[in-house]
Amino acid sequence: MTDAAFTADALLAGNRTTLASYSARHFGWRLEDGVGTIVLNRPERKNPLTFESYAELRDLFRQLAYATDVKAVVIHGAGENFCSGGDVHEIIGPLIGLPMPQLLMFTRMTGDLVKAMRHCPQPIVAAVDGVCAGAGAIVAMASDMRLGTSRSKLAFLFTRVGLAGCDMGACSILPRIIGQGRASELLFTGRAASGDEGYAWGFYNRLCAPDSLLADANELARSIAAGPTFAHGVTKTMLHQEWSMSVDEAIESEAQAQAICMATRDFERAYQAFAAKTRPTFQGD
Incomplete structure (x- = not known):
């Protein structure tokens, strides 16, 4: 480290x-x-x-x-x-x-x-x-x-x-x-x-x-x-924040939020599980 x-x-x-x-x-x-x-x-x-x-x-x-x-x-x-x-x-x-x-x-x-x-x-x-x-x-x-x-x-x-x-x-x-x-x-x-x-x-x-x-x-x-808890937190944040956004602002904010989620290990785990035809085990990171 x-x-x-x-x-x-x-x-x-x-x-x-x-x-x-x-x-x-x-x-x-x-x-x-x-x-x-x-x-x-x-x-x-x-x-x-x-x-x-x-x-x-x-x-x-x-x-x-x-x-x-x-x-x-x-x-x-x-x-x-x-x-x-x-x-x-x-x-x-x-x-x-x-x-x-x-x-x-x-x-x-x-x-x-x-x-x-x-x-x-x-x-x-x-x-x-x-x-x-x-x-x-x-x-x-x-x-x-x-x-x-x-x-x-x-x-x-x-x-x-x-x-x-x-x-x-x-x-x-x-x-x-x-x-x-x-x-x-x-x-x-x-x-x-x-x-x-x-x-x-x-x-x-x-x-x-x-x-x-x-x-x-x-x-x-x-x-x-049991789901991707980091991503759930992002979803909850966006549901709250987008009340005061225009549609264009919301789409851009969601693009940034989703890109952040794509950098998580849970996203990788989901892909690997899909490829292996198994259920993903999310760990929130």
């Missing part, structure tokens, strides 16, 4: 991390076969978020940008619900008495969770059952793929508590998923969309039986984790 290569490895080593032994304080976390699973685990309250869980989720997704052992992520709620949003007593009540600078600190922190989800390279699969409301609906929205059930209830509740629907990127991301008119209806009315509506509108990739939802989400995540 050359001195230059050794120096580069040494510099990068400080950013690399593994999350197999990560111990979450405010939600469940486990890692198996390259799939990290986040469990919002307050089922007695339909898994609401708190100041602490918001911040820890944000920090975990930021760490995922440097994790070498996580290839895909599944997020779901414990019990029969996904997430009921911000905890009324632990978040909504205290916010009433805060001055504007601290309110802005809070709203920026919650928005940072969405930014961290969109910028981590791992594809995120949300397994949505039961109540998926408020900030919970945002977490599902910010995921890359969503599996639901017929009993899923999707609601962006902000107007029902006297707030605007433009929370945590909802007015930017939701119309791109379900269309401007449907997003407007949900964000203005705060009403709950059924699982069948969410699927018909494109919010859910598919509907699953409640008892197979998590297994189906894990199967999808494992299939992604």
Whole structure:
């Protein structure tokens, strides 16, 4: 190894991390076969978020940008619900008495969770059952793929508590998923969309039986984790960045991105496997 290569490895080593032994304080976390699973685990309250869980989720997704052992992520709620949003007593009540600078600190922190989800390279699969409301609906929205059930209830509740629907990127991301008119209806009315509506509108990739939802989400995540993870990260980045590009800019950016992927060992492995009539084993480099 050359001195230059050794120096580069040494510099990068400080950013690399593994999350197999990560111990979450405010939600469940486990890692198996390259799939990290986040469990919002307050089922007695339909898994609401708190100041602490918001911040820890944000920090975990930021760490995922440097994790070498996580290839895909599944997020779901414990019990029969996904997430009921911000905890009324632990978040909504205290916010009433805060001055504007601290309110802005809070709203920026919650928005940072969405930014961290969109910028981590791992594809995120949300397994949505039961109540998926408020900030919970945002977490599902910010995921890359969503599996639901017929009993899923999707609601962006902000107007029902006297707030605007433009929370945590909802007015930017939701119309791109379900269309401007449907997003407007949900964000203005705060009403709950059924699982069948969410699927018909494109919010859910598919509907699953409640008892197979998590297994189906894990199967999808494992299939992604077995793929070319570096290239998956590039795909996710381009899906996000191209929202603000012209078609010409997007084509040029994709040309550069694809050329980078062609320089990876996974691309070579895929060719060698094709030539040998075998299935490639991707390693993410």
